[in-house]
Amino acid sequence: MAKRVAQRVEPMATDTTKDYTVVIGLEVHVQLLTKTKVFCGCVNLFNPENPNVQTCPVCLGMPGVLPVMNREAFRLALKTALALNCRIARFTKWDRKQYYYPDLPKNYQISQYDLPFSHDGWLEVASDEEFSEKRRIGIIRVHLEEDAGKNLHDETGRGTDSRVDLNRAGTPLLEIVSKPDIRSPAEARRYLEELKLLLTYLGVSDCNMQEGSLRCDANINLHLQEGDETIATPIVEVKNLNSFRAVELALQYEVGRQLDEFRSTGHRLGDVPKQTRGWDEKREITFGQRGKEEASDYRYFPDPDLVPVTVSDKLLEEIRGELCELPAARRERFRQQYGLSQYDASVIIDQGRRFADYFERVAQECEDGKQAANWVTQDVLREMNQRKVDIDKFPISADDLAFLLKKISARELTTKSARDVFAELLAGADSGTPPSAGRIDQIINERGLALVSDAGQLEGVITAVIARNEKAANDFRNGKQAAIGRLIGEVMREVKGADPKLVRQMLIEKIVGSEEA
Amino acid sequence: MEKTLTREEVEKVAVLARLKLSDTELDRFTAQLGKVLEYVAILNEVNTDDVEPMAHAVEMKNVFRDDVPTPSLSREQALANAPKTDGKFFLVPQILEEV
Ligand SMILES: [Zn+2]
Numbered sequence A: 001m002a003k004r005v006a007q008r009v010e011p012m013a014t015d016t017t018k019d020y021t022v023v024i025g026l027e028v029h030v031q032l033l034t035k036t037k038v039f040c041g042c043v044n045l046f047n048p049e050n051p052n053v054q055t056c057p058v059c060l061g062m063p064g065v066l067p068v069m070n071r072e073a074f075r076l077a078l079k080t081a082l083a084l085n086c087r088i089a090r091f092t093k094w095d096r097k098q099y100y101y102p103d104l105p106k107n108y109q110i111s112q113y114d115l116p117f118s119h120d121g122w123l124e125v126a127s128d129e130e131f132s133e134k135r136r137i138g139i140i141r142v143h144l145e146e147d148a149g150k151n152l153h154d155e156t157g158r159g160t161d162s163r164v165d166l167n168r169a170g171t172p173l174l175e176i177v178s179k180p181d182i183r184s185p186a187e188a189r190r191y192l193e194e195l196k197l198l199l200t201y202l203g204v205s206d207c208n209m210q211e212g213s214l215r216c217d218a219n220i221n222l223h224l225q226e227g228d229e230t231i232a233t234p235i236v237e238v239k240n241l242n243s244f245r246a247v248e249l250a251l252q253y254e255v256g257r258q259l260d261e262f263r264s265t266g267h268r269l270g271d272v273p274k275q276t277r278g279w280d281e282k283r284e285i286t287f288g289q290r291g292k293e294e295a296s297d298y299r300y301f302p303d304p305d306l307v308p309v310t311v312s313d314k315l316l317e318e319i320r321g322e323l324c325e326l327p328a329a330r331r332e333r334f335r336q337q338y339g340l341s342q343y344d345a346s347v348i349i350d351q352g353r354r355f356a357d358y359f360e361r362v363a364q365e366c367e368d369g370k371q372a373a374n375w376v377t378q379d380v381l382r383e384m385n386q387r388k389v390d391i392d393k394f395p396i397s398a399d400d401l402a403f404l405l406k407k408i409s410a411r412e413l414t415t416k417s418a419r420d421v422f423a424e425l426l427a428g429a430d431s432g433t434p435p436s437a438g439r440i441d442q443i444i445n446e447r448g449l450a451l452v453s454d455a456g457q458l459e460g461v462i463t464a465v466i467a468r469n470e471k472a473a474n475d476f477r478n479g480k481q482a483a484i485g486r487l488i489g490e491v492m493r494e495v496k497g498a499d500p501k502l503v504r505q506m507l508i509e510k511i512v513g514s515e516e517a
Numbered sequence B: 001m002e003k004t005l006t007r008e009e010v011e012k013v014a015v016l017a018r019l020k021l022s023d024t025e026l027d028r029f030t031a032q033l034g035k036v037l038e039y040v041a042i043l044n045e046v047n048t049d050d051v052e053p054m055a056h057a058v059e060m061k062n063v064f065r066d067d068v069p070t071p072s073l074s075r076e077q078a079l080a081n082a083p084k085t086d087g088k089f090f091l092v093p094q095i096l097e098e099v
Helices: A002-018 A071-083 A185-202 A244-265 A313-322 A327-338 A342-350 A353-366 A369-387 A398-409 A415-430 A437-446 A455-468 A470-477 A483-494 A500-516 B007-016 B023-045 B075-079
Strands: A020-031 A095-098 A108-111 A118-126 A134-146 A150-152 A162-165 A172-178 A214-226 A229-232 A236-241 A275-280 A285-289 B090-092
Touching: A020 A185, A020 A244, A071 A118, A071 A134, A071 A172, A071 A185, A071 A313, A108 A134, A118 A185, A185 A214, A185 A244, A185 A327, A185 A342, A214 A244, A236 A244, A236 A285, A244 A275, A244 A285, A327 A342, A327 A353, A327 A369, A342 A353, A342 A369, A353 A369, A353 A398, A369 A398, A369 A415, A398 A415, A398 A437, A415 A437, A455 A470, A455 A483, A455 A500, A470 A483, A470 A500, A483 A500, B007 B023
Parallel strands: A236 A275
Antiparallel strands: A020 A172, A020 A214, A095 A108, A118 A134, A134 A172, A150 A162, A162 B090, A214 A229, A214 A236, A275 A285
């Protein structure tokens, strides 16, 4: 009996755990880095310590006021959409999205409904953590809207009032909606990382998740393969995701939960209304949220206060001209121009624009891209992480590092000695001696690290060492390769900083040559 | 002419607008709003086959302002009309956390 039960259970378990596809679409909101809000001249600044000091009649939703579009916000929006390979609408307008919430003073949000300014783009994302291949994730649309204010809830649960800060109300906000092309929780994270990299490269947003300038909601369901039939599970929207890690963990959790739920209820897409779930960071689970009543009935209509916008070829060309080299293109160029591996190029690019600039400066100055990449991805990154500083605060400048690396290429310093100098430069920086080219030379002199590559200077010592160690020299002559090591060591002890390669070469020449003579 | 508006539709719109209507009000508004819609429905008689949908009532386009800060209200001014404040924030009845 027991055996039969086991046989029946096993195939079921394997069927349902393997034959499914994860389908994920992400909705990302990013605040734009303008000086002022999108429809009024209040400053656009994260300022939670001073609530309600960045408001005016327009962003407070007073009657009779007139919003006027911020040109810079629209330009940054265009820039982003172009970088995301979107098609730009030549005619676009703004609509009112009606809903009631205390952080929305007008009781409607100015957003874009049927004519967003851009649509149908894509973003290329690494297929795995090693960046072996690229996968193209479709972008359905990017539109420009205004952010709401911030509600602060009473967390004691004692029913006291909620507090509302409207500093944020009216901040320009881009909504970037991906197609459901993402196939795993890890890929969702990589999509977000690549998107953040792109947006920070463009300088359109600082993408600071702690401050809420980048926010993400995820839609996920599973396509189960049962024989010839594909069954879609109900789509769930996961909210309150406040880090990329949270996105990945929440989606991982949802995959398991949706499998379990399908096994117990058999619910398919369309059987139940779309569910919204929150992410509980402490317990690492998603939990069901009460759906907003009639949430889908926003009764959009064109905002009569804002006139439509048309985009000319001239404007598009102008914005296109302002685009910097984008991360994907730069990654590729680093590979080709400096001979880097895909992995090294990605490590450098993924650290952000400033870091890549630093690398490129070192590579150009020391004229050895691979050497620069090794140092920057290992030594510099390790020290940055230990010191918890970004590249702008790193004590050793790109020029100084290049000055040091050049000495390795010029055979004036071994790699090992260069590492010692590097460490001493940092130690000096910690105790108030700023690194500089002069300081590098000083350390090399003080510690006698300079490689002696002057044959004349080595000549006498080598002759003397061979004379003192005739047995070892003879052993080498008779084919005992290892015997040379002892001689090299002795020369190196006498001439501090002697270039071991040169010493070896001169010793061999001398020993073998004297035999011939 | 068939009824342009049902009582259920008025009820739904009232919920969306956070209005609480009595039964008599619902009846009255259904009839009144229905009349308004019937009147506007006269426009349906116009042939619009070759007419582009209008996005805006005025012909104007591309009105922008420069990204230059202008003075905001003081906090006191911003909060002046609020039914309830603590001097720093607008206070509203506790927002039910979605559970
Ligand atoms: Zn304002």
